[in-house]
Amino acid sequence: MAEPAPPVPADHLLGVYNRAPLAFERGEGARLYTASGEAYLDCLAGIATTGLGHAHPKLVEALKTQGEKLWHVSNIFRIPDQERLAGRLCAETFADVVFFTNSGTEAVECALKMARKYHWARGEADRIEVIGFDGAFHGRSYAAVYAAGNPAYVEGFGPPLPGYRTLKFGDHEALKAAIGPTTAAVILEPVQGEGGARALPESCLTALRQLTREHGVLLILDEIQSGLGRTGRLFAHEWAHDAAPDIMCVAKALGGGFPVGACLATSEAASGMGVGAHGSTYGGNPLAMAVGLAAVEELTRPETLEHVRRLSGLFSQSLAALQSRFPDIIEEVRGKGLLIGLKLIPSNRAFMAAARDQHLLIAGGGDNCVRLLPPLIMSEDEAREAIARLEATCEAMRAEAAA
Ligand SMILES: *Cc1c(COP(=O)(O)O)cnc(C)c1O
Numbered sequence: 001m002a003e004p005a006p007p008v009p010a011d012h013l014l015g016v017y018n019r020a021p022l023a024f025e026r027g028e029g030a031r032l033y034t035a036s037g038e039a040y041l042d043c044l045a046g047i048a049t050t051g052l053g054h055a056h057p058k059l060v061e062a063l064k065t066q067g068e069k070l071w072h073v074s075n076i077f078r079i080p081d082q083e084r085l086a087g088r089l090c091a092e093t094f095a096d097v098v099f100f101t102n103s104g105t106e107a108v109e110c111a112l113k114m115a116r117k118y119h120w121a122r123g124e125a126d127r128i129e130v131i132g133f134d135g136a137f138h139g140r141s142y143a144a145v146y147a148a149g150n151p152a153y154v155e156g157f158g159p160p161l162p163g164y165r166t167l168k169f170g171d172h173e174a175l176k177a178a179i180g181p182t183t184a185a186v187i188l189e190p191v192q193g194e195g196g197a198r199a200l201p202e203s204c205l206t207a208l209r210q211l212t213r214e215h216g217v218l219l220i221l222d223e224i225q226s227g228l229g230r231t232g233r234l235f236a237h238e239w240a241h242d243a244a245p246d247i248m249c250v251a252k253a254l255g256g257g258f259p260v261g262a263c264l265a266t267s268e269a270a271s272g273m274g275v276g277a278h279g280s281t282y283g284g285n286p287l288a289m290a291v292g293l294a295a296v297e298e299l300t301r302p303e304t305l306e307h308v309r310r311l312s313g314l315f316s317q318s319l320a321a322l323q324s325r326f327p328d329i330i331e332e333v334r335g336k337g338l339l340i341g342l343k344l345i346p347s348n349r350a351f352m353a354a355a356r357d358q359h360l361l362i363a364g365g366g367d368n369c370v371r372l373l374p375p376l377i378m379s380e381d382e383a384r385e386a387i388a389r390l391e392a393t394c395e396a397m398r399a400e401a402a403a
Pocket residue numbers: 102103104105106108137138139140189193194222223224225226251252
């Protein structure tokens with residue numbers, strides 16, 4: 001069903017997005033509503049960002065309460081909630097220290113600077129090389145696009161940033177050959193998101209961690225999409241044995257839709273970052289921290305993670321059944337937890353539009369995938385409804401191919 005065009009003309013916006021012809025006015029849990037009151041089932045959650053669904057009462061309460069007290073003071077003062085949230089994140093992870101940002105890209109930027117500075121401060125100024133993997137996505141800053149190496153995202157932006165290399169995702173031998181005395185860091189997503197929900201096998205992550213350790217190379221995990229409960233553990237690398245990184249980037253679900261990111265590190269990895277080495281005007285301001293604290297409180301509850309694992313079992317069973325009924329549409333079901341990819345035979349963009357016709361919202365992805373990224377709090381009934389709407393989407397795609 002076509003939605004009327006939004007009343008505000010879009011032609012003054014920089015044309016960097018291929019937007020769906022759809023606008024929403026409000027949301028609640030796993031539902032989004034247009035201005036005319038039409039409901040859509042949200043299986044993309046702002047790209048794994050509204051992990052707790054829309055208008056979660058605890059997050060709304062945190063934002064309102066803080067909004068009436070204090071918005072912003074600058075990092076030249078102590079911000080007690082920042083200290084609290086950092087303490088909370090460190091208690092839940094390998095990390096000792098946290099730097100707060102406003103986005104995922106900025107968390108990646110901090111991680112990359114931190115890695116080089118670590119070696120520099122130890123007298124190894126030549127250790128500048130950062131190794132990333134194909135299919136990765138780390139955001140849109142200069143450093144982030146080179147860390148991911150996606151040619152489409154670096155093209156036309158001038159001479160390449162020195163010191164970045166891209167290897168094949170999951171190719172341990174290539175990494176073994178490439179890693180050496182000039183390598184500063186290896187950066188990867190334990191489960192690639194934008195690349196099309198590609199999970200690195202757990203044993204590979206363990207081996208990669210071992211290899212970086214042997215060479216004195218820092219491991220940066222980008223858990224911006226895979227982290228904070230998305231895979232059924234608080235962080236995706238926790239599924240693998242002994243795979244804790246030196247530095248980890250977090251964002252998206254951390255603010256549940258409020259812009260906030262974080263770069264977490266061991267005190268060793270962060271040891272080069274003294275006073276003046278980095279900073280941010282907004283990063284970690286009181287509004288963001290109030291929401292972040294409330295979100296982390298909910299995301300770390302054992303019941304939240306148990307629910308994700310149950311939901312993930314339900315999705316993986318139903319999607320396997322769907323794939324065997326529609327092998328002409330779905331080539332492969334992949335991913336981990338609720339970071340689910342369907343590799344398609346027809347075009348993913350056509351499939352996303354057909355799903356929208358069924359009032360189901362899903363995300364695109366590389367490798368001709370669509371991603372299902374439901375809010376972690378989606379009910380089992382809503383999950384079954386999502387599957388039914390996907391089934392109707394597959395039927396429609398099949399009918400169209402036959403016509
Ligand atoms: C979304 C994402 C980013 C970039 O985050 P922004 O908030 O858009 O800057 C980086 N890495 C991964 C894995 C992501 O999914």
